[in-house]
Amino acid sequence: MNETDLHFFIDSTVNYFEEITGEQAVTGIPYLKGKEPVVLDYSGIIGISGKRKGCVYITTTREMLKTLANIILDDNEATLETVKDLTGEIANTISGNVREAYGSSFMISVPVVIEGRAKDIRLPEHVQTFVIPITWKDFKSFLVVCLE
Amino acid sequence: MRARTKLLIVDDSLTIRQAIERNLKEFSLEVVGSTGNGKTALELFRNLEPDVVTLDITMPELDGITVLEEMMKMRNDVKIMVITALKDKATGLRAIQIGAKSYLVKPFTSEKLKAAFARMLGTN
Numbered sequence: 001m002n003e004t005d006l007h008f009f010i011d012s013t014v015n016y017f018e019e020i021t022g023e024q025a026v027t028g029i030p031y032l033k034g035k036e037p038v039v040l041d042y043s044g045i046i047g048i049s050g051k052r053k054g055c056v057y058i059t060t061t062r063e064m065l066k067t068l069a070n071i072i073l074d075d076n077e078a079t080l081e082t083v084k085d086l087t088g089e090i091a092n093t094i095s096g097n098v099r100e101a102y103g104s105s106f107m108i109s110v111p112v113v114i115e116g117r118a119k120d121i122r123l124p125e126h127v128q129t130f131v132i133p134i135t136w137k138d139f140k141s142f143l144v145v146c147l148e
Numbered sequence: 149m150r151a152r153t154k155l156l157i158v159d160d161s162l163t164i165r166q167a168i169e170r171n172l173k174e175f176s177l178e179v180v181g182s183t184g185n186g187k188t189a190l191e192l193f194r195n196l197e198p199d200v201v202t203l204d205i206t207m208p209e210l211d212g213i214t215v216l217e218e219m220m221k222m223r224n225d226v227k228i229m230v231i232t233a234l235k236d237k238a239t240g241l242r243a244i245q246i247g248a249k250s251y252l253v254k255p256f257t258s259e260k261l262k263a264a265f266a267r268m269l270g271t272n
Contacts, residue, residue: 015255016255019255019256019257020255020257069163072163072167073163073166073167073170074170074258081162082162082163082166085161085162085163086161086163088161089161089163089164092161092206092233093233093254093255094233095233096206096232096233096234096235096254097233097235097253097254098235099234099235099236099239100235100236102236103236103238104234104236104238104239106236108206108233108234109206110160110206110207110208
């Protein structure tokens, strides 16, 4: 993975929040994931296959998801089911949009959603994993990208 | 009295299915079915005979491109709008070649969805 790859994911993430909410998300400086876990309340994981292999996940808080769901559905009644579902949908959209850069050989899986603060999400050890901090409104999230 | 246009919503995200249904209310459609699974989508399509379908691509069991091909084989007069996160040109082109009338990339605003839907129905 190189800087260009990271930019594709950063652009896709910024575009997601801007398009849905009209408000830009701010991404922090990406860093290499170490041994410390990067897991918040809900995590949406997408497996990548084809020319590139690996996985991408977004991990975020229940509050951020509720706020976003209320905007998308234009009400104030986001259920836990909606919040969980939305985690997978964000991961799917961010990963699917980067096909604009990578093309159709960048295959994405359906999302898997993990609820609750797991100890960590296991990633391939031989591949560098980057963490992109995201701030939207006052909510913190992380996009984790692990690509061969 | 003219029957209302029948809509089938296919997307593996519950949130997106709800958003599509709410946003398209103003078109006075009858939502006859809603599912997150490609295989179920084909069964619903066969049984409910919708006039219009919104169709995701990345789905469990059967992907949206295969579903689109099958639907077009069954009834090529149906209007299908593909709504997907897959932003590459090749997939968009493929969907249109198979017979999709419209290809909308997620994320979408309600305005974009309504405008694309109106264009597809020829009501704008």
